[in-house]
Amino acid sequence: MKHNYDNYSLVVGRFQPLHRGHMDVICKCAEASEHITIGIGSAQCSHTPENPFTSGERYMMINKALRDEGIDNYSIVPIEDLNRYPVWVAHVVSLVPPFKIVYTNNPLTRRLFEESGFEVRASPLYNREVFSGTEIRRRIANDEEWRSLVPEAVAKVIDDIDGVNRIKQISGSNDSPF
Amino acid sequence: MKHNYDNYSLVVGRFQPLHRGHMDVICKCAEASEHITIGIGSAQCSHTPENPFTSGERYMMINKALRDEGIDNYSIVPIEDLNRYPVWVAHVVSLVPPFKIVYTNNPLTRRLFEESGFEVRASPLYNREVFSGTEIRRRIANDEEWRSLVPEAVAKVIDDIDGVNRIKQISGSNDSPF
Amino acid sequence: MKHNYDNYSLVVGRFQPLHRGHMDVICKCAEASEHITIGIGSAQCSHTPENPFTSGERYMMINKALRDEGIDNYSIVPIEDLNRYPVWVAHVVSLVPPFKIVYTNNPLTRRLFEESGFEVRASPLYNREVFSGTEIRRRIANDEEWRSLVPEAVAKVIDDIDGVNRIKQISGSNDSPF
Amino acid sequence: MKHNYDNYSLVVGRFQPLHRGHMDVICKCAEASEHITIGIGSAQCSHTPENPFTSGERYMMINKALRDEGIDNYSIVPIEDLNRYPVWVAHVVSLVPPFKIVYTNNPLTRRLFEESGFEVRASPLYNREVFSGTEIRRRIANDEEWRSLVPEAVAKVIDDIDGVNRIKQISGSNDSPF
C-alpha cells in the first residue's frame, strides 16, 4: 500500500536567525504532524544586514535546537530562491520530502500553495514584535540584549561563527560589495 | 524581392492589466502599421502586488480585447527580462517578428532602441493618471470601481481567474514567500 | 459563468524550421480544438546547427503558414528553456493561454504533463524520416532539395533572412564562438 | 570554547538512486565521524534518464534508509549545481553544516577540495560495476532484477512514486521536452 503522507507538513522561513517564535510554531507542528519539513528559504543569501547567516549556519541552528527539544520527526531542506512565483510551489515540491499541509501566515505563500491545491493552515500565533528576525538583528547590531529571544543552541552557533561581529560589521553596508 | 518590413511596429508594456489607455495606443498603431507586435514585458513575473497576472493571463487579455475590436494584423510575444540593458534590444529583436518602428514613452526604452538605430516614436497620449496599471490594481485591492478602466474582455479574464481575490490577498505581501 | 477551456489544446515543438509534418499536426489539432496554442520551444536558441533560427523568425514562419491555410483560432507563444523538469509544466502553464489537452509524441513531455494531471494525446502520425527538422537542415547545408518539405511561407521567410547561407556557414561550427 | 568540528565529514553524490554501495560508504563514514553530512548533488535535476528522481525523492530515500540502519548522526542537504568550479567548494561550504573531512573518489571533487585546503579521503571500496546508479537505472528500464542492489527503503520509495514507469517512459527520451 502506498504511503499517503496525509499528515506530513511543511514550514518555510528564512530563519535569520531561528528564534523562540519560530520554535513555538515548529514544536506545535511537529507534535501535530507525523513528519515536518522545515524549509530554509533564500538559502543562497548571507552576509547582508537582512540575511547575515549562510544556509549551512541556519541548518546548524535548527538542527541543534530541535535536538535539544527532543524532536526527531523532521527534515531540514535549504531552498534557493527561484524568482518565478508561478513555478515556485513546483520548485519547493521537487526539493523536499512529501507533504500535504503547509503552515504559514505569509499571504503570498498562502495564495501560491492554495492555487496549487495544498491545504494551508495559519501558523500558531506568538508575539511577533519581539520574536522577529529584524528585531534580533537590530539588537545584535546595537549591543542590546538578544540572547533571551533565541534558543540556547542558536546563541551558541552565533558565537561559534563570530556572528555578532559579522552583523555589526555589515550593518553599515549598503548590501553590495561595491 | 525581400520584404522590407518598413511599416512593422513594436509596442512593449507589462499590461498588469491591459487597460483602455493601452488599447488606445495599440489601436492607433495597428491602424498606422502594416503589422504590430505587442511585447508582454517581464513575462516571468506574476503573483506580486506590482505584477499580479501571469504572462499567459495577460496574453489572453490582449488577444480577446483586440479581437473584440476587429483588429487582426498583430502578433503577441511574451518577453522575459534579461537584466543586461546593453543586450536588451538584441534580446527583444531575437524573440519577435521583424519591426522597424518602436512606440514608447519610456526614456530607457527610447534610449536603448535609439542607440541600436531603430526609429522610436512617442506613444499617443492618454489620461495616464487614471488609465494606469498602478491605479487599477489599487482600486481592485480596495474594492473601488475599476471595470470602466479596462476593456470588457479584460474584466472577464480577471473574473475567470479569480483575479480580484488574488490581488486582494497578495496586496499585503512584501513580495517574498518568506 | 466561467469559461472552462475544455477544448483548448497545446502543441509544443522547436520548429527549426516549421515543416509540412508539423503543419499536418497543427491543422488537425486546430480543427479538433476550439483554440490551439503553438509553443515555440528553446526560444532562446539560434545560430547553431541544431537551432539555426531565432524565436522571432520561427514565429513569422508559423504565423504566415497558418494564415495561408486560413486557420485563425490559434496563439503562438515562445517558451524559453527552464532546465528544471519538475517545474517545467508550471513554467509552460504560466506563459501560455489556458489549455486542457496536450498533443505530443515526446515521452518526456508526455510524462511531465501526465504527472501534472493534463490529458495528453499522441500527435497524428506523419512521415517522420523525411518531414524532420534534422533532415531539412542537412539538405540545406548540402545544397539538396528542401523546399518541398516546408510550407511556401516558410521557404519565403528563410530566403528573406538569408537563412540558407546562415545554415551553411555555421554547419561546420562546434556550437561555440571560441 | 568553540566547537572545532574536526571530526565532521562530508559525502557528496547524486544518489540516482541511493544504492548499497553508497550505503556502505555512508555507514562506515558515519561510524568514523562525529557527524556526517550527505550532500545531494545536482539537486535541481530530475525526470531525465541520467537523473530520474527529484531531490525531494532522493532525500526520502536517504533519510529512510539511514533510519532503518539506526544511524542518526547525519544531516542531508540538497546542493544545486553551480557550474563554476573555482567557486564550487565555497558554494558547498555555505549550504551545509561545518565539516573538515571529505570522502570522495571523484578526481575533480578531490582536486577542488584539496585546492581549498580540506582533508580528502578516498571512499571505502565496493563493487562499483554492480553497485552503480547507471546499472540500476538500466536494469529498471529493461525489466531486469534491481531490487537487491538498493536498500529496502529505497525500493519502497521508488514504488510509492511510480518510479519504475517513470524511468521506462523517459528512457527513450533525448533529454529535452521538444
Place this chain on the structure above:
Amino acid sequence: MKHNYDNYSLVVGRFQPLHRGHMDVICKCAEASEHITIGIGSAQCSHTPENPFTSGERYMMINKALRDEGIDNYSIVPIEDLNRYPVWVAHVVSLVPPFKIVYTNNPLTRRLFEESGFEVRASPLYNREVFSGTEIRRRIANDEEWRSLVPEAVAKVIDDIDGVNRIKQISGSNDSPF
C-alpha cells in the same frame, strides 16, 4: 622558485564614472604595490541612472587615465556580479591575476575578504562628498559643472560616447524598460 605575489594588490569599484578620488587611491596603491589589479564591479550593468556606463566604456576610462599618469604596473578586469556573497571572494579570485592585499573602505567587501583570509587595508582618504559617482551623475543630469571632478581622459570618453545625453535621457527613468 615560485612567485609569491606578496605585494600584488586589488582595488574594486564600480567606477560610474572613474573620478579623481578613485585616481588618488589607485595611484597611491600602484606606487606601494608591485602590481595592482583594478576590478570593475557590476560589469554587466549599464544604461541606468546608477550605472550609466558599460563595462567596456569604464575599461577605456581607467586605461586611458592611468596611461596619462604614466602608470603601467596594473591590470583591469571586469567582474560581473554573482549575488551569493559566500562565494563572491572565490569568484573574484578566479577572474583576476593573483593578489594578497585588498584596498577597500566598504564594510561588506572588508568582511568577505577577511573571512577568506586576505589582508585588507583601508583605502587612502579623499573628499568623498564631492568625489563621488553619485554627485558626478547628479551634476551631469542637471547641467552643472562636473569635468573638474574626473580625469581629463574620462571626460573625453564620456564625450565620445555621448554620455551626457545618455545620463540626461535615462535620469527620469525608473530603471526598467517597461
Place this chain on the structure above:
Amino acid sequence: MKHNYDNYSLVVGRFQPLHRGHMDVICKCAEASEHITIGIGSAQCSHTPENPFTSGERYMMINKALRDEGIDNYSIVPIEDLNRYPVWVAHVVSLVPPFKIVYTNNPLTRRLFEESGFEVRASPLYNREVFSGTEIRRRIANDEEWRSLVPEAVAKVIDDIDGVNRIKQISGSNDSPF
C-alpha cells in the same frame, strides 16, 4: 573630434592555455592595429579537462607573454559565456573597449559579427595541429613534451600554479564533481 576607433581590433579565444599559435596571431594583429583587445572566452570555466585554467590564470599568461614581446597596445578582457547567440555580439561589445575589426577563423563567430555589421578578417594561419590547446593539454596529461609549444611566460605560470598536476588529476574526470 570624436575618436573613430577604425583601427581597433578584437581577437577572442579560450586560451587553455595561450600557445605560440595564438601569440603569432596576436603579434601580427597588434602590429597591424592601433589597439588590440584580447577577449578571454568562457571566462567562468576552469578545472575541467577542456578548460583547466581560470580566467585569472589565463589573464596572467597573456599579460606576461605580451610584455615579454614588448607589445603594449593591448587590453585583456575576460568574457563570461552568455549562451544566447543572437545577443552575444552585443554582450561582447558591452564588455570590451571599442573595436571595428574582428580576427577569427571560427565560423559561428564570423557569422555573428557579420550579421551585426562588423568587419571580420581571417586570422593569420599557423600549424593548427601542433599549436592547439587540445594537443597541449593531452601532452601535459601524458607527460609528453609540451613546453616548446607555449611562450616561456606561460610555462612559468603553469608551474607556479601547479598546473601540470591539476591537469593530470582531472584528466580522468567526467567533468562533474558528482
